[in-house]
Amino acid sequence: HNPPxxxxxxxxxxxxxxxxxxxxxxxxxxxxxxxxxFSDSRISHHAPDYTAKLSSILNLxxxxxxxxxxxxxxxxxxxxxxxxxxxxxKESFHSINGAISESRHVFIDAGLNIRxxxxxxxxxxxxxxxLNALLTWIECKKQGRKVNYHTVEMDPLKDEMIRKLNYEExxxxxxxxxLMFRLMHDAPWGKDxxxxxxxxxxxxxxxxxxxxxxxxxxxxxxxxxxxxKQPDSWKHEIFEKLFATMNPGAILTTYCAKGKVKRLFKExxxxxxxxxxxxxxREMLRAIKME
Numbered sequence: 001h002n003p004p005x006x007x008x009x010x011x012x013x014x015x016x017x018x019x020x021x022x023x024x025x026x027x028x029x030x031x032x033x034x035x036x037x038f039s040d041s042r043i044s045h046h047a048p049d050y051t052a053k054l055s056s057i058l059n060l061x062x063x064x065x066x067x068x069x070x071x072x073x074x075x076x077x078x079x080x081x082x083x084x085x086x087x088x089x090k091e092s093f094h095s096i097n098g099a100i101s102e103s104r105h106v107f108i109d110a111g112l113n114i115r116x117x118x119x120x121x122x123x124x125x126x127x128x129x130x131l132n133a134l135l136t137w138i139e140c141k142k143q144g145r146k147v148n149y150h151t152v153e154m155d156p157l158k159d160e161m162i163r164k165l166n167y168e169e170x171x172x173x174x175x176x177x178x179l180m181f182r183l184m185h186d187a188p189w190g191k192d193x194x195x196x197x198x199x200x201x202x203x204x205x206x207x208x209x210x211x212x213x214x215x216x217x218x219x220x221x222x223x224x225x226x227x228x229k230q231p232d233s234w235k236h237e238i239f240e241k242l243f244a245t246m247n248p249g250a251i252l253t254t255y256c257a258k259g260k261v262k263r264l265f266k267e268x269x270x271x272x273x274x275x276x277x278x279x280x281x282r283e284m285l286r287a288i289k290m291e
Contacts (some may be wrong), residue, residue: 002012072157074164075099081170084129084161091229093128095255096125097280099171102255103131105278107221108139110286111253119146120218123245125233127153127281129165132185132221136173137180137199139179152211153203156189181195208238220246222254227261236264245266248291 073085079098086092095102112122124132133149140147162185168178180195187193189205204211220242224233232238234256242252254261257274262285265272270287277284 007040022277026151072161074161078172081167082165084157085217089225091225094131095278095280097277099129099131100135100167102278102281103135104251106221106255106284107132108135108282111219111221111251112136112139114286115219115249115251117145117218121148121150121215121247122219122221122231123217124151124221124223126223127151127156127203128223128227129157129162129167130181131167132223133184133201134167134171134177134181137184137195138177140198141196143196148171148200148215149201150202150215151204152206152208152215154205154207156203156205157185159185166172169259196274208233209241213241215245216247216250217245218247220250220252222256224254227256234261234264236268239264239268241271243270243289246289248289250289252289254282254286255281255284257281257285260287 025251064203067179071087074082075085075092075096077083077094077096077099079101081094081098081100083094083096083099093099122136128135133151136147137183167173168181171177173181183195184201187195187201187203189203192202194200211235222242225232227234246252252265252270256276257277262272262274265285266285269289271290273286273288274283275283
């Protein structure tokens with residue numbers, strides 16, 4: 001998503017991360033792992049050597065992840081709701097023209113309320129702030145619909161960051177709804193959690209490629225960072241995997257309207273629709289796996 005215009009100088013202030021990345025890349029290139037060494041008969045012999053080589057790389061990886069988390073900033077968007085901005089990526093979790101406005105427009109209005117089923121499976125790429133899950137629960141509670149909600153997230157937000165978000169105030173949540181938002185973040189990772197009688201939540205802390213799909217989905221929220229900032233999340237194999245796990249008639253909706261993404265969807269077999277975008281964006285994309 002687009003970065004806020006008032007923050008433009010952080011790349012100069014956070015250049016040390018480039019040195020960390022460089023060290024990490026150099027370290028990885030020096031490992032020289034031979035996959036044949038990991039056969040049952042040889043792994044015990046080589047394990048100590050590889051463990052020593054990998055330990056420094058893991059330490060650098062943890063340092064880099066911690067650095068990014070420390071750089072995160074909660075910022076206001078134009079509809080008064082918060083989003084999170086990553087200075088090093090120059091990328092925010094939601095549109096700066098309105099976090100709640102975008103989520104409602106792209107995922108609720110163009111997805112959930114189009115794919116009308118009394119009971120449905122929803123998959124979200126990128127749990128992030130939990131806003132999409134919260135809005136889905138609120139909407140389905142009003143409508144009496146049951147939802148099994150599955151989501152993946154590589155880097156869950158820390159509690160102190162979640163507490164800074166103002167969704168409870170902007171959405172004017174009642175006590176039950178405020179509690180639900182907190183419980184969504186507190187729910188254990190890697191375990192099905194029944195949040196109430198009509199909403200179950202399964203959060204997985206891993207990449208989309210590593211996620212083991214055991215369900216067929218009726219609706220997919222694809223809310224990854226932009227293709228320019230997170231290209232691995234927009235590869236052909238990703239959407240092939242998603243297409244295979246969708247029920248006939250299922251919908252995939254995303255804020256991204258780039259021509260190359262639309263062409264990729266068509267190659268895989270989706271029917272695509274270009275729709276009016278949320279505030280500040282001319283178009284968005286919806287893809288359908290036809291019956």
